[in-house]
Amino acid sequence: MTVEIALHRARVRYGPLEALHGVDLPVPAGRLTVLLGRNGSGRTTALRALAGTVPLAAGSVVWRGADVTRMPAYARARRGLALIPEVRAVFGSLTVAENLRLAARDGDTGPALAAYPELTRLLSHRADTLSGGEQRMLAVSRGLLSSARLVLLDEPGQGMSDAVAARTYELLGGLAATVVVAEQSLPPGLAAAATVVHELRRGNVVFSGEPAEAGAPWHTAAR
Template sequence: MTLEIELRGARVRYGPLEALHGVRLPVPAGALTVLIGRNGSGRTTALRALAGTVPLCAGRVLWRGADVTGLHAHERARRGMCFVPDLRAVYDTLTVAENLGLAAPDGDFARALDGYPALRPLLARRAGTLSGGEQRMLAVSRALLSPARVLLLDEPAQGLSPAVAARTYELLRALDAAVVVAEQRLPPGLGNGRTPVLVHELRRGSVAFSGESAELAAE
């Protein structure tokens, strides 16, 4: 298994509180990795540590073996990272088409619109006027259009119907990139594909389980 990116001994503090306690989190290349855990478990913090939006107080971030701990989020983005946060993931004052254009300057939105046909009639609408589910589809579309090598998504299926949520994970698994998502629980049906899904369960800032989705289901 070739690692694309990894947290190694990562510690993150918010003031006097430590949110991650020496976490090791390997992310294989070209596969889907799921971080699960209850609110407060550290899953979102781990995702942000990979993205560079929160600093480490100890440990390292390794990307293809290179230490990128000191790189800011925008520098990691230039190297091929795309981060879709759980909140404020779209530009409210821009239209749907303008939001998509930030990820695909050539104007080729086919992958996004084929994945989410409901966005097609909304291209001229301002993103801030969309429903929560429509905004989520738009935010995930940024990842679908991105040429990034590492895609980080916090609760990509939030606010989506079960059918659209399942479709979202089909689209993410089909990408030729290291995809990391954070969810409260393992999305249904992820263990049915040919490619194994790696799962890390976090509890109170530490990794309680690491393995394939089938192993977690067996537990």
């Protein structure tokens, strides 16, 4: 298995509190990986550490064999990394159409509207007037429209109906990129799209394996 990016013995601290305790976390290339865990587990911190939006107190981030631990987030973005965070993932003062045009480097926003036809009637609306689920559809569209080779998403299904969330996971699983999704639960749609699951608990990786091995409680947990 070729590894796209990995955390090695990664530690992250927020003041006196340590959020990641020497985590090893490999992400296979060209696949969808899930970082699973409840609030406070460290899943979002691990995602941010990969993206470079939080610094490591110890350990390293290795991307395609190169140590990028000290590479700032904007440089990782230029290298082909796209991060869709849980909050502030869209430009609220811009319209839906403007948000999509910014994400589409070649100007073609068609793939996003094909994936989420619900956005078509909202093209002239400001993004900050959308519902939570609509904003998540718009945010995920960034990943669908970008030419990034590594796409990181924090709770892409948040606020979406079960049907739209399942469609989202299927779309992410079909991207020609390495995808990492941080979620609280593992619904069937996400389990079907994923290749590897890393479960985090209290800043530690407590399980790494295939989705079917992740344990029944996660499949029934509510988002």
